[in-house]
Structure formats: structure tokens, C-alpha cells
Amino acid sequence: MALHFELVTPAKLVRSEDVHMVVVPGAEGEFGVLEGHAPFMSTIRDGKVQVYKTEGGAPEEIDVRGGFAEVGDNGLTVLAEHVEG
Numbered sequence: 001m002a003l004h005f006e007l008v009t010p011a012k013l014v015r016s017e018d019v020h021m022v023v024v025p026g027a028e029g030e031f032g033v034l035e036g037h038a039p040f041m042s043t044i045r046d047g048k049v050q051v052y053k054t055e056g057g058a059p060e061e062i063d064v065r066g067g068f069a070e071v072g073d074n075g076l077t078v079l080a081e082h083v084e085g
Contacts, residue, residue, distance in 0.1 A: 002020065002035060003021065003033060003035040003037075004074060005017055005022050005051065005077075007062065007064075007080065008078070008080070009081070014062075014080075014083050020034070020052045020053060020054050021033065021034050021052040021055075022049060022051050022078075023050040024042070024044055024078060025046070025047030025048060025049065026042040026043070026069065027043040027044060028042065033071055033076045037076075038071070039072055040069075040071040041068065041069070041071070042069050043069075044064065044066065044067050044068060044069050044080070046064070046065045046066065047064065048062065048063055049061070049078060064080040064082070064084075065080065065082040065084075067080040067081045
């Protein structure tokens with residue numbers, strides 16, 4: 001099973017792919033999202049989104065600044081104010 005992950009800024013769609021897990025730097029602390037996660041919404045703080053493409057694999061880290069994360073029926077969407085790189 002895979003989690004659909006999208007990373008979006010006001011300017012463009014940065015990433016849209018199926019992954020194993022994503023760890024998001026939430027305003028209240030980091031949280032991990034797997035396929036089937038309950039609906040959830042959080043503001044995010046400046047930090048690194050960690051994208052695990054496979055179970056047990058090393059994460060790819062993406063620097064983000066500000067925004068929101070939403071988990072819904074379609075997976076996880078991170079709406080970042082700015083993405084480094």
C-alpha cells in the first residue's frame with residue numbers, strides 16, 4: 001500500500017508521487033503519515049519534510065518554510081510557503 005504525497009507552493013506543484021511514509025514538521029511537533037491515516041490538518045513550522053519511498057529506506061529530506069499539511073482521502077498534501085532547492 002502506498003501513500004499519495006503532494007508538495008505544493010503558491011507558485012507550483014513541487015512533488016506528486018506515491019511513497020511509503022512522510023514525516024512532517026508540524027507546529028506541535030513532527031508527525032508521520034502512512035496510507036490509511038485518519039483525516040488531519042496542521043500548520044507546519046520551518047524544517048525538513050522526510051519522504052520515505054520504501055519501508056526501511058533512508059528518507060529524502062526537503063526543506064520547507066511555513067504552511068499547512070492536510071491528510072485526507074486522497075493522501076497527504078503539504079502546502080508550503082517556500083521550498084528550498
